[in-house]
Amino acid sequence: MALNVLVVDDSSVMRSMIIKTLTLCGLPLSEVHQASNGVEGLDVLDRNWIDLALVDINMPVMNGEEMIKKVRAMPETTDLPIIVVSTESSETRIDSLRRQGTGFVHKPFTPEILRETITKMTGVTENEHSGDGTISDSGPDF
Amino acid sequence: MSTVEMELYQTAALTFEDLAFTFLTPEMLDATLEVEPEASAFVEFKGPISGRMVISVYGCVLTEIAANMLGQSEIPTDEEQLDALGEMANIICGNVLPKITNKTDIFNIDAPKASNGASVWADASGSPAAHVTLPLADGRADLMLYIN
Numbered sequence: 001m002a003l004n005v006l007v008v009d010d011s012s013v014m015r016s017m018i019i020k021t022l023t024l025c026g027l028p029l030s031e032v033h034q035a036s037n038g039v040e041g042l043d044v045l046d047r048n049w050i051d052l053a054l055v056d057i058n059m060p061v062m063n064g065e066e067m068i069k070k071v072r073a074m075p076e077t078t079d080l081p082i083i084v085v086s087t088e089s090s091e092t093r094i095d096s097l098r099r100q101g102t103g104f105v106h107k108p109f110t111p112e113i114l115r116e117t118i119t120k121m122t123g124v125t126e127n128e129h130s131g132d133g134t135i136s137d138s139g140p141d142f
Numbered sequence: 143m144s145t146v147e148m149e150l151y152q153t154a155a156l157t158f159e160d161l162a163f164t165f166l167t168p169e170m171l172d173a174t175l176e177v178e179p180e181a182s183a184f185v186e187f188k189g190p191i192s193g194r195m196v197i198s199v200y201g202c203v204l205t206e207i208a209a210n211m212l213g214q215s216e217i218p219t220d221e222e223q224l225d226a227l228g229e230m231a232n233i234i235c236g237n238v239l240p241k242i243t244n245k246t247d248i249f250n251i252d253a254p255k256a257s258n259g260a261s262v263w264a265d266a267s268g269s270p271a272a273h274v275t276l277p278l279a280d281g282r283a284d285l286m287l288y289i290n
Binding site: 011012016017059087091092093108 | 156160161211212213218221222225226228232233236237239240246247248249250251252254
């Protein structure tokens with residue numbers, strides 16, 4: 001199964017790093033969407049089928065925590081695999097995020113950690129058939 | 143070096159290595175000691191303690207940091223270079239705060255602000271609680287942690 005992925009981070013450099021890591025990991029990717037905050041991320045989810053979301057926490061406009069709460073509250077996306085990719089180090093907040101069914105990758109991350117977490121969250125491995133790896137846009141979807 | 147400065151130094155050094163593949167060098171270029179910063183960025187944080195962390199880079203390190211983070215040989219745009227420095231500040235700050243407080247404490251870190259030169263943090267007043275310098279191959283990075 002090739003994955004449609006959404007990357008939500010207010011840093012365009014970090015989004016590029018994550019996307020490059022996804023590509024280098026050999027994971028089967030179809031479309032890769034980008035958003036720079038939670039509001040934009042929710043809009044992408046509203047307009048596209050997404051198999052996996054990688055979400056930062058500290059972002060302007062709407063942070064990742066709020067976005068994840070809204071995603072879980074919507075029937076269409078309540079079971080969406082979400083991986084938080086963040087500098088967050090508070091055990092309290094990380095436990096809270098995990099209770100919402102998210103994976104967690106701490107920044108700075110290694111490609112191996114990101115790949116392992118994606119495999120764990122989606123069950124998809126690099127051995128599966130690869131899609132065309134289309135990047136929907138060089139910048140955010142907005 | 144105080145405990146806070148030690149934590150800030152080690153966290154920053156690891157972040158430069160892991161994120162930007164930029165390693166510390168034993169010798170610092172004299173030319174980078176008394177010049178205007180190449181660029182600066184800061185993040186403000188609120189929680190059990192509040193304040194801001196500032197990073198300034200001197201010499202010719204900004205392009206390398208951004209290019210390494212992006213994994214590209216082309217020179218990143220000015221916007222990408224400042225974004226990279228801001229993200230560096232964000233990650234260092236997010237990692238150092240639990241080391242100088244408690245692991246269960248919750249902090250909210252604002253989006254980083256970055257600019258060329260030193261103007262971005264020129265309004266920082268008072269003495270920093272911690273100030274460390276990282277010697278890099280083509281310059282240096284100064285990090286200052288201000289606590290309100």
